[in-house]
Amino acid sequence: MATKLNPLEQFSIERWIPIHVGGIDVSFTNSAALMALAAILVTALVALGTSRAALVPGRWQSVAEIFYEFIANMVDENVGHEGRQYFPFVFTLFMFILLGNFLGLIPYSFTFTSHVVVTFALAAVVFIGVTFIGIVRHGFHFLRLFVPTGVPLVLLVLLVPIELLSYCIRPFTLSIRLFANMLAGHAILFIFGSFVVGLGIFGIVPLALETAFVLLEVLVAALQAYVFAILTCIYLRDAIHMH
């Protein structure tokens, strides 16, 4: 091929409606549009699913109930009964990321979860919120989270900084895991897609691989939303029950 294709071009942000407020760029971008679409779709699914709630659920109500029960079970198993009040947050987070990942898989659309600024904002909300909950519930005793029990005093000198570091690094691992998975997956799809075009009739071989990769990406899209939600639950359990 004559032109060099850039696999990262698909992640470029485009200003659809340029808006500038006092020197700050708050333009309505393709990323913002996809986020709004995801939020609208989640709201529509849950609102329509429960608007005519029946004892024997219809199609839409079944879908909404499957998601609801999935997350409700996850919160119950990982956080316990006290986690019930945080269920709406985990549910919203999971549905938003899931829809973002799946909308990104549609050809020529945009994956907003492939931007580290988006995933880091989500992870920072989780991190700050969980730390806040822990401090409110346990006060000064929250610091015991960093001191493992039943460890000799000499080892504590080494272990406390490690525990502290592993706690502070959580928002970074949480956000980079999601963003890197999305970025790598879409870049691989693009690269194999360009092989299909470049090889002509022999492109059928990478086409088969591309199909397999799309299936893998569907799995990864659902799995990463699940992982983000379950790690949020695990962090909440740490803050509420202190190990």
Next chain:
Amino acid sequence: MDVEAAKAIGAGLAAIALIGAGIGIGQVFAAFVTSIARNPAAEAQMRPVALLGFALAEATGLFGLVMGFIIFYVF
């Protein structure tokens, strides 16, 4: 050495992270298969744990990819 060449070497070295990710994913599913063989009835309970382990192990390999991108596009 040319800076561009050094960047390419550095990005290539970042792919070493895949060794760890490969071992990790292999161990997760090896343990999963072994435990299914021992107790097939518990497969449904073990599947989410195995998938969680797979996702966490896979992410460590992707941190290497992020390092590659940083080397190429930040410096």
